[in-house]
Amino acid sequence: MKNKLTLVIFFLISSVYAKAQYAPAAGQPGSTAVYKDSSIIVAWANQATITRGWQNIANQSLGKVTIGDANSPVGAADNNVVSLGDGGSAILQFAKPIMNGTGPDFAVFENAFDDYFLELAFVEVSSDGQRYVRFPAHSLTQTITQVGGFGQLQTVKINNLAGKYKGGYGTPFDLEELKDSTGLDIMHITHIRIIDVVGSIDDAYATRDTANNKINDPFPTPFPSGGFDLDAIAVMNLATDIHNLSSNNQIAIYPNPTENSLTFQCDESGFVEIISINGQILLSHRFTKGKTILNLSSLAKGVYLFRINLSDRILIRRVLKN
Template sequence: MKIELFTLLTILCCGALSATTYVPQNGESYLTDASGNIISYGPAAGQEGSQAIHMSSSDFKGWATGYKDLVYGTQGKPVDDNWKTPEKALGPATGSVFDVVCLGEGGQITFTFDQAIANGEGADFAVFENSFNQSALELSFVEVSTDGTHFVRFPNFYLGETSMGPYDNYNYPQLIYNLASKYSVEYGHGFDLQELVFAYNYALNTPQSESAFSVEYTQHLLEMYTYLDLEEINYVRLIDIVGDGTIVDSAGHPIYDPTGSYGSPGSDIQAVGVINYAPIPEPSTCALCLALIALCLSGFKRGAKCRR
C-alpha cells in the first residue's frame, strides 16, 4: 500500500518550481524555465527519461476482457465499418496498427476486466494506441471508475500551440502529459492510481488563484474522487479528444492532434494492460471450518441413507 503524502509545503519547496507548477507524478522527466514553468515532458519511447512500457514487459499481469458504452465519434468524418472492431482491443497488445478499435473524433469506450485494478507500486495499468511513429499521436482522456457511473479523469497537460491537419506528425511526446497515448504502437502509456490521491489533495489544498488546475477540473476532482475505491477500479474509460483546439486540458489550455482524417479518425485503441490487480481475498479460517463442517454433515447424511 502506498504512503499518501501531500502538503502544500511540498509544492512550494520544489526548488525553482513556481507555486502553480504541477510536478509529474508518473516518474517521467521534465524541464522547466527560469520561472519554474514546465516547458517539456518526458520523451518518446527508448529515450532517457521515457516511461513507455513495451507490450512484452513482464509487468503486465492481464488485459482488458470486455467493453461497454462504446460510442463512435460524430464530430468529424465517420468511422469506416472495418475499423469498428472493439473486440480487437481486448486481450494483449499485438503491435499491429490494424489490431485496434477506432473511436472517431469525440468517441469513447469503457473497458472492463475479469479482476479489479488496484493501487500498487508505480503504474497500475497502461493504454496502447496504434501510432506508427513517435509524433503522429492521436490523444484520449483517461478516466477510471469503481462503480461504472462516477469516473475520475487523470490530470493532463498539453504544451503545444499549433493546430494540425489529418496527417501531420509533429505532435511530439514532450508536449504531452497523461493523455493516451504519447507513445508509438508497441509501447503502452502507464497510469498510476496514486497520482489521483496527489491530484485530489492538490485540488483540495491549493487556492484556485495559485492552482495549475482550471476551475472546471478542480470541481470535477473534488466531486468525483470521493466515489473511487483505488483498491477496486473496475472500469477504464477512454474519450477521444477532438484535436482542433476546442477541447482543453486540466489547466484549460487547448489540445491539438491530427484532425479530419478519413476512414479511421480519432484515437485507435489497441489494448489496455493491467499491471496491478486487486488481490483476491483468501477464505477466512472461519469460512473454511464452516465449509468443512457442511461437507462432513453431507457425508453423514448420505451414509445414514445407505444404512436404511
Template sequence: MFVSWAHACYVQRGFQNIAQPEFGLVSYGNDYDAIGKADNQVVSLGDAGIAILTFTPPICDKEGFDFAVFENSFNDSFLELAFVEVSSDSLHWFRFPAISLTPANNQIGTFGSVDATQIHNLAGKYRVLYGTPFDISDIEDNVYLNKQNIKYVKIIDVIGTIDSTYASFDSQGHIINDPYPTTFNTGGFDLDAVGVIHPNENAIDNNSLALAFIAPNPCDDVINIIQAPQKFEVIIYDKFGVEVLKKSNATQIQLSTLSSGVYFLRIENQEINQLFKIIKR
C-alpha cells in the same frame, strides 16, 4: 510487467470529422479488438468517441504505474491522443489530470507531428506496442472512487482541433492540439489494448463471475447491457422503488417512454444480482 488485460469492451463511435458530421461515424475495427493483449489490432473511436473496458480482477493503486493504454501510432510523433478515466462502479468517473503544452496557435495537420515531451496523462503518447502508463495515485482521493477496486477504464478521444467550438481542453484549460482533421473511417484514437500492471489479486475470489455493466450512463433513449449473462431479467425502478419497466434477455433497453430523471436498473438471474443507478437525460 503486464499481468492481465481488459476482458470486455463497449465502444461508442465518434464522427470522422465532428465539424462535418455528414461524413458519418468512423467504422474501423470492432469492440473485441481492444480485448486481450496488445497486438496492433485496433478499434477506431473517431472524434470524441469513447471506449469503456472492464477488468477482472480489478486494477489497484500501488507504487508506480498501475496500467497502460496502447494506441497504434506508426512513429514517435504522429500522436492521436485520448483522455483516460477510471471508475469503481461505472457511474462515477474520475479523469487523470491531463496536460498539453503543445502550442495551439497553428493547427497540427492531418499527418502532423506532436512532441511527446509536451504532453502528460494523455493516452497515445507512445508508438504502437509501447503503451502509455498511468498511475492511479495521480487522481485525487474521492469517496466515490475505490482506488483498490478499479473495474472500469474509459478512453475518450481528444478532438485535436484548435477551433474552440469543438476543441478538447486539458486540466489546466489549454486547448489540446493534435492531428486534425482525420476524416476517414480510421479517424481519431485507435485503441489497441489496456494492460494491467497492478491487479487486485485479493479480489479474484469475489469476482469469479464476470459482471455485467451498463453504458452509456447518463443516457438518452437507449441503454446497453454489456457482458450480459445468457439468461437474465432487467428491471427498472423509479426513485420511489416502483417498477416501471421489465425485460428478459435484452441487451439494449429502450427508455423513450420514461421521463428524464434518476432510475435504478437491476440485472438478475440465479447467479448474479446487480443494481445500477442510471440517469436518463
C-alpha cells in the same frame, strides 16, 4: 514602467512554460513507455463497449468511423485496433479489479506508427461503472496553428494523455494521482473509459486539458479510421495478486533509499526481481529464509520495482537508489 513590468512578467512565465517538459519518447532516457511484452504486465482488458465518434466533427456528413469493433481492444496489444473517431469513447472492463500498487497500475496502447504522429485520448477510471474520474491531463503543444491531419507532436509536451507513445508501447497511469478523488476506490477499479481528444483548436470543437489549454493534435482525420485507435489496456497491479505485508509474512528491505547495497530479509524462500520503471528485468536473485545482501552498484540512480515471488503470491516494493 507598468507596461515594462507586465512585459517582464510575461516573458518570465513564458520561459517557465516553454521549459516544462514531460517524459520523452519510447527508448529514450527517462521515458515511461511500457513495452507490450514487459514482464510487469499481469493482465489485459477482457471486455469493451464502444461509442463511435465522427470522422470529422466539423463535417458530420462523412458519418462515423467504422474500423474495428468491441473485440479489437480485448486481450494483449497486437495492433488490432478500434477507431473511436472525434469524441468517441470506449469503456473497458477486466476479469479482476485493478488496484493502486507500486508504480504505474495500467497502461493504454495506441497504434501510432512513429514517435511523432500521435493521436490522443483522455483516460478516466471508475469503481462502479457509474462515476468516472479523469486523470489530470496536460498538453503544452502550441495552440496558434492547427496541427494537420498528418501533423506531428512532441512527446515531451504531453502528460497523462493516452496515445503519447508509438505502437507497441503503452502510456502508463498511476492511480496514486487520484487518491484524493471522491466517490472512487483506487484499490478497486473495475472500469476504464477512453475518450478521444478532438484535436481542433476551433473554439466550437476544441477539447481542453486540466489547465484549460486547448489540446492541439492531428485534425481533421476524415477517414473510417479517424481519431484515437485503441489497441489494448494492460494491467500491472491486480487487486488479488499484490498483497499488503502482514505479521505472518515479514519482509524487510533496507536502507531505502539506498546507494550501492540493500539488505533483504524474508521469513521464507523465493526469488526477487529488480525491474526498471518501464518493465525491464535488470537483476534477479533467488533467496532463502533469512537475510540477504543485494549488490546494486551496477544500477543507475532512480526508482526500481522489487517483485518478490513467493510460493503462493507476489509482493511488490518500490526502492529508490541515490
